[in-house]
Amino acid sequence: MAKYFVKKGIQLIIVTILISFFSFAVIYAAPGDISGMYLNEQMSDEEKEAIKENLGLNKSMPEQYWGWAKEVLKGDFGISLANHTSVSEQIIKRLPATLQLMGAALVLSVLLAIPLGLWSGYRKNTWIDNIISGLSYIGMSIPSFWLGMVLIIVFAAKLHILPSSGMHSVGNESFLDTVKHMIMPCITLSLSNLAVFIRYIRSNTIGQLGEEYVLAAKAKGTTGGKLLKRHILKNTLLPIITLLGMNLASIVCGSFIIESVFGWPGIGTLAMTAIGVRDYPVIMAYVMLSGIILVVGNFIADILYAFADPRIKREDMAND
Amino acid sequence: MTDTRFKRIEKKKTQELISYDHSVWKDIKKELFSNKIALVSIIILLIIIIASILAPLSPYDPNKINVAEKLQGISAKHIFGTDEYGRDYFTRALYGGRISLTVGFCSMIMTVILGTAIGITSGYFGGKVDMFLMRFTDIFLALPSMLLMVVLNTILRPGLFTLIAVLSLFSWAQVARITRAETMSVKERDYVTAARNLGAGSFRIAVEHIVPNIMGPVIVAASLGIANAILMESSLSFLGLGVQIPRASWGSMLQSAQGHILDAPRLAVFPGVLILCTVLSFNLLGDVLRTALEPKIVK
Numbered sequence: 165m166a167k168y169f170v171k172k173g174i175q176l177i178i179v180t181i182l183i184s185f186f187s188f189a190v191i192y193a194a195p196g197d198i199s200g201m202y203l204n205e206q207m208s209d210e211e212k213e214a215i216k217e218n219l220g221l222n223k224s225m226p227e228q229y230w231g232w233a234k235e236v237l238k239g240d241f242g243i244s245l246a247n248h249t250s251v252s253e254q255i256i257k258r259l260p261a262t263l264q265l266m267g268a269a270l271v272l273s274v275l276l277a278i279p280l281g282l283w284s285g286y287r288k289n290t291w292i293d294n295i296i297s298g299l300s301y302i303g304m305s306i307p308s309f310w311l312g313m314v315l316i317i318v319f320a321a322k323l324h325i326l327p328s329s330g331m332h333s334v335g336n337e338s339f340l341d342t343v344k345h346m347i348m349p350c351i352t353l354s355l356s357n358l359a360v361f362i363r364y365i366r367s368n369t370i371g372q373l374g375e376e377y378v379l380a381a382k383a384k385g386t387t388g389g390k391l392l393k394r395h396i397l398k399n400t401l402l403p404i405i406t407l408l409g410m411n412l413a414s415i416v417c418g419s420f421i422i423e424s425v426f427g428w429p430g431i432g433t434l435a436m437t438a439i440g441v442r443d444y445p446v447i448m449a450y451v452m453l454s455g456i457i458l459v460v461g462n463f464i465a466d467i468l469y470a471f472a473d474p475r476i477k478r479e480d481m482a483n484d
Numbered sequence: 485m486t487d488t489r490f491k492r493i494e495k496k497k498t499q500e501l502i503s504y505d506h507s508v509w510k511d512i513k514k515e516l517f518s519n520k521i522a523l524v525s526i527i528i529l530l531i532i533i534i535a536s537i538l539a540p541l542s543p544y545d546p547n548k549i550n551v552a553e554k555l556q557g558i559s560a561k562h563i564f565g566t567d568e569y570g571r572d573y574f575t576r577a578l579y580g581g582r583i584s585l586t587v588g589f590c591s592m593i594m595t596v597i598l599g600t601a602i603g604i605t606s607g608y609f610g611g612k613v614d615m616f617l618m619r620f621t622d623i624f625l626a627l628p629s630m631l632l633m634v635v636l637n638t639i640l641r642p643g644l645f646t647l648i649a650v651l652s653l654f655s656w657a658q659v660a661r662i663t664r665a666e667t668m669s670v671k672e673r674d675y676v677t678a679a680r681n682l683g684a685g686s687f688r689i690a691v692e693h694i695v696p697n698i699m700g701p702v703i704v705a706a707s708l709g710i711a712n713a714i715l716m717e718s719s720l721s722f723l724g725l726g727v728q729i730p731r732a733s734w735g736s737m738l739q740s741a742q743g744h745i746l747d748a749p750r751l752a753v754f755p756g757v758l759i760l761c762t763v764l765s766f767n768l769l770g771d772v773l774r775t776a777l778e779p780k781i782v783k
Contacts, residue, residue, distance in 0.1 A: 416628065
């Protein structure tokens with residue numbers, strides 16, 4: 165068990181360092197001379213040299229990386245090239261909106277997937293299962309940004325019932341208004357996860373239905389909803405933990421695209437704009453941050469799973 | 485194997501009472517023709533692929549700007565209408581399909597080759613090699629691939645080759661995992677032991693005995709891999725990090741359609757439906773094959 169944690173912990177550290185390398189590479193490998201963005205025509209050569217010195221551009225790459233990493237550990241991501249304000253401040257200001265959207269999408273997909281998956285597995289190969297399975301296939305195959313566009317066309321442009329972008333209407337900060345703005349992005353973001361979860365829970369339910377404890381429960385006269393809720397649910401929930409960890413990636417990366425489709429004022433939109441104008445410090449900070457959210461999420465899922473499923477401990481010991 | 489005391493045994497041609505021929509391809513063929521979903525997926529894919537290949541037969545130039553005919557609706561002359569530069573949208577969709585499918589196929593092939601090679605090496609040799617390669621694979625599995633693709637595409641010059649390379653770089657790990665597990669079970673079989681005792685080298689065993697026997701899961705992974713690659717490509721192109729204008733893929737067509745979402749929603753509908761149909765068909769095919777090739781799965 166301890167070995168398992170150590171292994172996962174080491175992996176967490178390695179991946180984080182790798183991600184930091186990648187984020188640093190953004191600025192290092194970026195085309196053109198970075199100092200050009202800080203210099204202008206009126207400066208004298210000495211001033212230019214001083215700025216280069218200040219930016220650390222005359223140092224070697226490992227030194228530059230170390231200098232950057234030290235600041236990042238302190239929470240300082242430098243200054244945006246586009247609007248000359250602190251990157252950390254901008255991100256902190258926009259983080260709640262992103263987390264709100266991601267959280268809502270995650271909760272929505274789990275809450276919907278559990279009953280749908282259980283029911284679809286229980287009624288295997290009936291019309292209801294065919295509909296649910298068919299829809300989940302479509303959900304897996306649809307490009308999420310396109311779904312967003314279609315929703316905007318239908319609900320905002322044609323039917324005028326939902327706002328097409330943003331988080332609040334002007335001058336209206338009420339909770340209801342935010343919810344209204346959140347409906348479409350949230351559905352779009354949760355759909356592919358929802359589909360994956362449904363398929364997973366369905367096949368798990370089918371597997372569990374063949375187990376003897378189900379037969380015993382049936383012999384006692386338990387059927388339908390009660391059987392699913394009391395017996396099968398618990399046994400299918402376990403893998404959901406891992407799935408949550410694994411699919412965090414699609415939520416984090418999805419929010420990057422979805423936010424810009426719906427103009428959601430989160431860090432995804434910020435990064436998107438930054439890519440457009442090649443605002444490297446912001447891109448670096450975004451990659452670093454979402455990478456960390458992801459890796460830590462995965463780590464937590466692994467740990468939780470180990471606690472929830474004693475088999476993993478044994479298996480792991482057998483392997484090593 | 486040059487020892488003259490040993491001679492290769494020729495396969496005797498005898499009439500078999502029962503056929504034991506259960507090659508992967510036979511299983512696949514049987515399943516595909518008996519399964520309605522698979523058949524429909526194949527037909528849809530064939531239509532899309534053939535139409536894309538035949539794209540140059542279209543009377544229109546996909547990149548020729550003709551402002552006089554911009555944003556025309558659906559008509560007999562332009563069956564998908566025209567886009568904001570007056571280009572025939574149907575022709576553009578076909579050429580877009582060429583790019584999207586090329587990216588999908590090429591990155592799948594690279595992914596499968598890379599993944600299978602690493603997976604087999606790791607599974608076959610075991611021990612230190614396995615440990616090193618699998619830790620490496622684990623790290624690649626844990627990396628936020630989409631984010632890194634975005635990063636790489638901002639640094640590298642965006643284009644077809646970059647796209648394929650980046651997509652394969654971040655998808656081989658999955659295939660490696662699957663092939664490693666399969667190799668580990670296959671290498672314990674008697675025919676592998678027999679081959680080894682007859683003096684066959686590792687490479688020969690891997691290519692002649694292991695690869696054919698792990699084909700099933702690899703084919704499934706390939707089918708799902710194309711679906712995934714096309715989806716990823718469309719997302720990257722949608723973000724403007726894919727192929728560059730005036731060339732278009734379905735994803736970049738959607739990017740330009742975003743500006744006309746209110747006045748010409750049809751521009752957004754066609755490429756999206758094409759992506760959906762293609763990806764859905766590959767996903768369905770992959771799953772049908774999985775049930776056909778992996779008897780363990782509960783049907």
